[in-house]
Amino acid sequence: MGVGGKALGRIIALQKKPRVFQKVEIFDKKVRIRVNRRSGSRSTRRNYGKEMASTMARRFADRHDDSRCESARMVIAKAWVLKKHFDGFPQTSDFDLKNIELPNLKDGGEQSATFTTNFSGGYMLADHTNNPKLMTGVVVSELLLESIFLSVDPYMRPYSRRIMKEGDIMIGTQVARIVESKNPAFTVGTFVVADRGWRTHFISDGKGLQLLPSSWPESLPKSLALGTVGMPGLTAYFGLLEVCKMKPGETVLVNAAAGAVGSVVGQIAKIGGCKVVGCAGSDDKVAYLEKIGFDEVFNYKTVKSVDEALRKASPDGYDCFFDNVGGEFASVAINQMKKYGRIAVCGAISQYNDSVPQKGPYVQMPMIFKELQMEGFLVTRWNSRREEGLQALLKWVMEGKVKCHEQVTEGFENMPMAFIGMLKGENLGKAVVKV
């Protein structure tokens, strides 16, 4: 018994970077997968392992059931493709709108194969005869989903360069609704958050779909699952609690404060008993930040000196600095940190569109004299605590302690424009696109 060298060869070739699998061998009751232990982190390897186990399972099912196609309705998905890598500021001409014909949904029915995997001596062993232990890949029946809201976020700019090639569908997340389901575990009409890029429709086997928190009230816009009660909210939450380690009575500085992350940072810091200083790039944003409870706010584009403005806002300096911007602002702010201050480096939007990297003063001297901590972070680090974060955010939103503002662009065709506008800082709060 074996799946065949060619198919396995394809699995290996098709894997995304970092390349985890070096060799796959099928034995009677085992699948032996050679894992490249130098590639990615342990958790990356594990996640890939899960995917692999599932792919293997599907292939087994394929051999036993070639007659699963029963739906004949044809769905055409629209998708935005990265035509060419951004050079400097993204332009609409860097994108291409494509139609993609979706295949019929697969129905796994009773057919399933289960793999368990574990890591040992550089190999990942997948045993399809045992019960699931570490991870399982079961042939699940498929679902068809339509995107309702799509997110445009700053990270897409640097990550397009890091993880995409030209011709790929733009990366990103969406709130999507299940419109067809072959799997009784997923009910038509359910809303989920998915990570399937800029497209209107997609097929899923259910993996990686995240249900909205069960306590999500009907009255709350589901788009917030991409913002305050989603990745940006979690970024603010874990960045403040785990990286800044904010304590009551401290002074917290946040830039891009009217953005999706910044606005939540300021409000959580207030809940945590801190004094909050924020800056933003328009008077409207400044007015909004005052309204939602920031203690001190200024427009960095119109103040005579950012240094002076920061000094005035908190004459005795800052304990925490939640940095979404980097660059010049960060260089000024670092000199106003208090002893043992903490800098959470969340984003560097001032640098994402540089063709030639900007330069600034070295950080070492202020780091030493004030014994500062600086830490870069990605919210994915706390994936295992996602539920905790979402519940906290949802509660604060429902209590009115965290207010949300969204900049909604209508129409899937306007995604590039919404993305570019967000990078220019045209949005107040979270920028989303309603399909």
Added chain:
Amino acid sequence: MGVGGKALGRIIALQKKPRVFQKVEIFDKKVRIRVNRRSGSRSTRRNYGKEMASTMARRFADRHDDSRCESARMVIAKAWVLKKHFDGFPQTSDFDLKNIELPNLKDGGEQSATFTTNFSGGYMLADHTNNPKLMTGVVVSELLLESIFLSVDPYMRPYSRRIMKEGDIMIGTQVARIVESKNPAFTVGTFVVADRGWRTHFISDGKGLQLLPSSWPESLPKSLALGTVGMPGLTAYFGLLEVCKMKPGETVLVNAAAGAVGSVVGQIAKIGGCKVVGCAGSDDKVAYLEKIGFDEVFNYKTVKSVDEALRKASPDGYDCFFDNVGGEFASVAINQMKKYGRIAVCGAISQYNDSVPQKGPYVQMPMIFKELQMEGFLVTRWNSRREEGLQALLKWVMEGKVKCHEQVTEGFENMPMAFIGMLKGENLGKAVVKV
């Protein structure tokens, strides 16, 4: 009863920065001192409090015993004074050698007053009638000490600008011997580490003098108390353990690796089961580092590319980077850190002599993508664990696990030269001056 407004006024005026005391009032049985709660950290205020208590005690003693002078021997101390602030690289003409006539030693005899102090509502209360509680200031009899070895360290360059004014005696530490003592607690002939700047002799009331560890073997040069078994060794110890949080099996990078701190960093990292990569600025230094057990070493001045050299030394990157240099080297190294890597910013010798601050690439992007931690530190943070560190270092030195090299310049008159040479990297290991 009162000490008098004028004397108290002088105490307040003479205090070093940060100014802690705003007002001192003497009552019958209390001394009430107004503390500026914005000045310095809590521990700074507490330390100043101790000094103040002692000063007060001495003044009380002065009133009761004006006939303490018994020694008539005159001692002339030599001292190096900062004639003018360094501009760019220090020059010998920035220093002035002065003679200072030392007064006779005071003998507190039986006279003493004790103060206890505590902080309450912005006031520090010093009660000279109660037993010591938080801190005490007793009139101690004085000692005369002569410096045997003096330290020249990189920190003196930036700190001269930060804490000294022109005409001050250069800051620094020494190993000194007690040559005369009015206090039975301090025996003539005892060696201590003191923090009294570039001078051959000084009078002390015993406060701030640190005895060498009691287990110090006769065979071990006492100058090491300024190096491997002193501040630089402690810097390596706490920087690696507490800031880098090094773990066995990790790869540690250290620059200025043949210096007083770097050479200890590499050896402790080896003891801790790490792979150690070091770089230095001469082939002799590189050879020395190989001899003391570094795994990979290169001369950053002669390699074609630091980036390539770092990549070759550890193709899969660095977990820990102990940075003594900053600047360009740090900018290259940060891009070769592993995910969740830790950077301990100990020094920035590449920037100390800049008249115009240098610029380099911003750090935010690599900090985020690799989720790096960077922390600046001063060894004083772990003053309370000094004994632990010194004992560990002394043990390793005695076991031969940490080797020490010293660059000894003979003659107090050569201190500026030794200091300048050290800043130029002419020393291998710790640079000290033998008086």
